[in-house]
Amino acid sequence: MSKYNVNEKGYYGKFGGAYIPEMLYPNVEELRESYLGIIQSEEFKNEFNHLLKTYVGRPTPLYFASRLSGKYNTKIYLKREDLCHTGAHKVNNTVGQILIAKRLGKSRIIAETGAGQHGVATATVCALMGMECVVYMGEIDMARQKPNVERMKILGAEVKPATSGSKTLKDATNEAMRHWINNPTDTHYIIGSVVGPHPYPDMVARLQSVISEEMKQQLQVVEGRNTPDHVIACVGGGSNAAGAFYHFLEDESVNLIAAEAAGHGVMSGKSAATTTLGKPGVLHGSKTLLMQTDDGQVVEPYSISAGLDYPGIGPIHAHLFDAGRAEFFGITDEEAMLAGVELSKLEGIIPAIESAHAVAVFGNRQFEKDEVIVVNLSGRGDKDLETYIKWGKY
Structure with a gap:
């Protein structure tokens, strides 16, 4: 039994779990049931490792x-x-998650970003795979990370400002989750860090x-x-x-x-x-x-x-x-x-x-x-x- 990795209920010790509104349950549950089988399959590993080597530069x-x-x-x-x-490092995760999204039959990607690096990495893999991409970013972060905003746009992503609260990463995450609730069937949410409901923290850590x-x-x-x-x-x-x-x-x-x-x-x-x-x-x-x-x-x-x-x-x-x-x-x-x-x-x-x-x-x-x-x-x-x-x- 691992002391520090996630358990089968999605907890690290007393932290973790999936505290989500009922409307998000189908999305998160679909991912939870599928992610390990996908990540551990030879087909996924081969495609993921090939892209890490030839595209990411690992x-x-x-x-x-x-x-x-x-x-x-x-x-x-x-x-x-x-x-x-x-x-x-953000691109390691986005390459992996877009391959998972493809295998789940999703056609659209949403993401949140603070410094813009995760947004750029998401826009990059969406361009690579020909998928629609919407990135939420706090209005303040958009101002202080303008070059990354422009990079996302050049890559074909739509960048939407989060204008509530502190207008930073927390608020961008809130907006992305609202979007996901309203578009549950065709959209995959690429979370950029080891946060969010299980299985995201474990999935991102593995990638x-x-x-x-x-x-x-x-x-x-x-x-x-x-x-x-x-x-x-x-x-x-x-x-x-x-x-x-x-x-x-x-x-x-x-x-x-x-x-x-x-x-x-x-x-x-x-x-x-x-x-x-x-x-x-x-x-x-x-x-x-x-x-x-x-x-x-x-x-x-x-x-x-x-x-x-x-x-x-x-x-x-x-x-x-x-x-x-x-x-x-x-x-x-x-x-x-x-x-x-x-x-x-x-x-x-x-x-x-x-x-x-x-x-x-x-x-x-x-x-x-x-x-x-x-x-x-x-x-x-x-x-x-x-x-x-x-x-x-x-």
Whole structure:
């Protein structure tokens, strides 16, 4: 029995499940009954792996960051998900989910996006497969991630603004779920993270697990062992972290480290550090840790990074935190931006601001000289250049 993976009822410990309106039940149930059979079939595996290799550009390199390692006096490897087609790990999931949607006979795709990377990855695979695509995005996120909005449109997607609430990722997710309720038979909802009702968190984690699968093979070549001492990844909803942690979950000799967005400071009132500020509750169809008021209203999150600006975390991460299996660090905007610029100047790699949160862990925690650390560099910084420019301290 797995301690850290999902159980047959869709729970990670006390988190997870499918808390959904009755009108969504047929959609979610159809997916729950079908996803494992599809993912585990030889036909799916062959098509998925072929596209990952020839279209996405996998395997992504495991790069030894010698200058960064020198600065922090330890051995730091970067898993280069920023080199995937579309610029982030998100495409691993969208390729897998569109193949599942095809096998379920769906003809339309909807998605939500925060930083725009998942929206671009969804629009990309819809273009690849000739499917109609509608992406919901918060109005504020549309303004701060304009290049990604235009990329989605060029790829043929319709981008619909979410204009309620905080006009960010949470609200885009709400709009996408409403759309799905109204179009249940021909539409598949590609959720971009390990959030939402079961089976989404498990399905997305399985599709992203290619990240840790490759890490093991690559570490064997460069280190003569297939496990690192630590894996570090940023967590908003947490799909890149779920993929990076997946094959190490049950091996407690591997320490898992998650970097959350602390915004202006964990206790500043402008933060998204869910494990510190959150309490158990239900958000977007699953029970997890989320930031909420005493009467259960969702507290608006804040982060300089649109991809981490979410008031909850995926139920798998809520369980890893609750069980003490992973260390969680709240990284401020300032720490993340400084780490992003440091990586750029030391290694010639400009990271997405999401990924910069993971790199910033080195300023918050000591590591031993001979320890092997893999940082999941989940995305590249092209989409964030305007934010770097506005911040200006480089």
